[in-house]
Amino acid sequence: MHLERRDFRFCSSSRMLTALVFILLCVQPGCGQTCTEGFAFERRTRQCIDVDECRILPDACRGDMRCVNQNGGYLCIPRSLYNQPYRPEAIPPEPVYPDPSAGFQDTFLPGPPRSVEPSYPRMRSTVQCILGYALAEDGTCNDINECETNSHHCNPTQLCINSEGGYTCSCAEGYWLLGGQCQDIDECRYGYCQQLCANTPGSYSCSCNPGFILNPDSRTCQDVDECADEPCSHGCFNTYGSYMCNCNEGFELASDGTTCIDLDECSFSDFLCQYRCVNTPGSFSCICPPAYYVHEDSRSCEDINECDTGNNTCTTAQVCFNFQGGYTCLNSLQCHPPYIVVSDNQCMCSAENPACRDKPFTILYRHMDLPSGRSVPADIFQMQATTRYPGAFYIFQIKSGNDGREFYMRQTSNVSATLVLSRPIRGPKEVVLDLEMVTVNNVINFRGSSIIRLTIFVSEHPF
Template structure:
């Protein structure tokens, strides 16, 4: 049975003793003298078998004899008296008898052999060479070197300084070799690093690219800004900057924005909203017997003749009572007025002035809010003997209509009697503060 020489971890240990014994046995077979008259018998060393034709011991080819001599993807290499299991990537060099292989590394010194013992010739085994000491040395490919266990290891040229990179280049070790790389933003031109124009070769920017020495700069179109990756562009939401971008509503769009106004308003300039006077433009639906009154954001239709019995119309917006019997306890006249204000108006605010149309000597006038101020939204301040100012005391929300009766009481000092006149003021509050 042939001996199997293992290859653990790519390490080969060959017992040269039994190889030499087998070699001597092959060269000097044991022969029984002829005078014995007994049958001649021969005995070969393990790993050899007797060749009766040549009358000598010959090597047994275990690799051809055994189907599974080597496992794990290893290749079987037959040699005298045994076989080797080597990786399939191992370099196999076989020399002819008498030839010497040029050593890749300095050969180990061969110890002296006593004269009484014949010197063993050096023999090259597959995958490397074997010195006369019997130690096998693996031959490695370029960029590799054998370690103490005869395993080919990669040479780190960058760590050992065995590279030719320029001073501005960086050495990167690779399996069996190395590479020289330029800094980011540069590219190799023969042995030098030159600026790489990323704008021409890569076009990395979404909008505009500007080349710099060793780098590049991206810029975006108006209304856009650079994303965190510094190459992509994202829309700027101008509406998020401030609530003053638009008076009413800001509409963002890719690269820009626009302002919109509510119904009843039109855009003035870029951000302001201006009331549309439907009464002047004719875009109202009031009837012929109605009067159109415009207010902030809309319009209202009021009767052209607001007088109700027992009052009759004497002039536009003025109603008088001609029957003292029917009008007893009622003001002799009522004047109808209309006004519009914006919502949420700052207070206090003077909004309407009442003034006597006729003045008399020896009279004193007093003013008061007779009706329509249940919530205390207004205050009437006397300005003089013939006038008073209606003051807004609270911000009002709209759209809403307020009807406030303002009364002027006249006291005749000589004749000692009182008279009054009423102004019915309709206040229309718009829906917005503009």
């Protein structure tokens, strides 16, 4: 038996083909790493891996020789000696291997160099194993575990991985080779996490912002529906990463952002209600003083007409007079002598009666109501002569009752005048005015007067 030897010239063409394959592999992007002959750079692991020449090279071994791939090379061994120790007649010189510290990205220990030429003499009792194997007592060649025997050339930052006939130096997961040293990969820099990322030696951990939880993939985050836990006292609206509380009408959100407190609408304005505003949970209501009721608008006050409703204390002999916020019972008219009653609201003093001289001819009784604090000026009552005499003219004046000078008469024509409120009057108050109309006729040398006794009931409230 003999071993076939490949001389340098024959292997050079094979190596050129191998180099060509290697160059083609390195044309791809990311092949910035340089590997020694017999190795190619793998982008996935970012390491130099062995090239299987037995599979790539056509007719790597000829005849009855079998190709055996080695780290960084291959061997041609007779099939009868495959995996058996061989006994060369003379021990070939010690082969020269690449220096592991000469800048390789992955340090490896290849099999016998392709430049070693085996000899085929007769068998001897001396057995020699190929590089990477050790001779056992039974005469077989067993693989040497360089990682356990610490006979590898991996630097302290690398991991030694034993293989059949050799070993490989690589970096642990989460590390990559930079400048001949295994350095930690900062996964956070490359966006491994969707939100928060914490880099750790050889790894990383993801976490989420408040309002999110980590998905089962431990990288992405999903929104938390906080409203499912009912954090709000009224309504809740879920938002991306948070939530918002809202309150029912009539309530406002407290400073804690979740509790709803009653809104005091009455404190906003003095004009919500005409009289008085009463706050209620979530709303408000208007109330009115006695003798008033709340109008349909739920805010303004309307006078209750006790004379119409019958809710009064007047007798059948009296007349019920309603005014804003109350009523009064008027007795039957009684005229003081020398006046006599001529109607239910008028007294007359006859001209034939000497006692009536220099007295008003008639006294007419009228009643009206007035809201407290009514805006001024305001026309409130009108007088007019009902009988006109040729050559006569009329003078209108306030004869009595205007002590505070709240009123004045404005003559609107030669036969009429208007009572004007010039200053506001605050109630409740009762004002009695004697409004006089003086008739003057110079043709017949006549002068006479008539009185309207006007009683004004000023209410307590301005409505």
